Amino acid sequence: MRPLPRALMARVPVARVLVLPCAAALLGLAACGPDEAAPASPEAIRSAYAPLQAELVSTISGLTGADPAAQPTADPSAGPAVADPSPRIGLQPDGSCTWHVGPVALDGPRDPAVDDVIGAVDPVLDERGFSPLERDEDPSVPPYYTSRDEHGATVTLDARSMMLTVSVPVDPGSAACDEGLLGG
Numbered sequence: 001m002r003p004l005p006r007a008l009m010a011r012v013p014v015a016r017v018l019v020l021p022c023a024a025a026l027l028g029l030a031a032c033g034p035d036e037a038a039p040a041s042p043e044a045i046r047s048a049y050a051p052l053q054a055e056l057v058s059t060i061s062g063l064t065g066a067d068p069a070a071q072p073t074a075d076p077s078a079g080p081a082v083a084d085p086s087p088r089i090g091l092q093p094d095g096s097c098t099w100h101v102g103p104v105a106l107d108g109p110r111d112p113a114v115d116d117v118i119g120a121v122d123p124v125l126d127e128r129g130f131s132p133l134e135r136d137e138d139p140s141v142p143p144y145y146t147s148r149d150e151h152g153a154t155v156t157l158d159a160r161s162m163m164l165t166v167s168v169p170v171d172p173g174s175a176a177c178d179e180g181l182l183g184g
Helices: 006-011 016-028 040-065 114-127
Strands: 090-093 096-107 142-146 153-157 163-170
Touching: 040 096, 040 114, 040 153, 040 163, 114 142, 114 153
Parallel strands: none
Antiparallel strands: 090 096, 096 163, 142 153, 153 163
16 A cells, blocks of 8 residues: 555545544444444334244253243232243333243253253254354342343343343334234
8 A cells, every 4th residue: 555645644534544533433433332222113023023022931841841831921929030931012201112922931950061951052043143142240230141142132041040031122103012912
């Protein structure tokens, strides 16, 4: 690459040549971060996320021997620790619309090693564009593993109790954020 001629260098401030292109490149990278994830469409929930949740439940229960069909539905008065296998969609306190399943209890008569569960689940997640499960580093909570995709969807696995949760931000467009959004 040839240097710019001296006559041109005298007329073009260094900021235009070096600083502005670098700043533009940095701003472009910042706009692509995980905080800028576009929520999923209602169609993506029906066609991708609901089948993903079903496949994860099948994969994990195959290892643990759990019967996901026998899971009770949540009793709202019992608190958040009760398993709830039924998907829900609704507004969050921050005003965002979210499709949520879980926690689904998949603890069964067999007790597979966490590495075996992660080894079985990661390929399912990878096939659908999720990151590998990574352990949360907070030592004050049970071992949780989390995976994310480009829409900000999260899959969380509580490795101690084999509780699975799937949560997906949804773009409802001009529709109400409720069960009717997904045709339910």
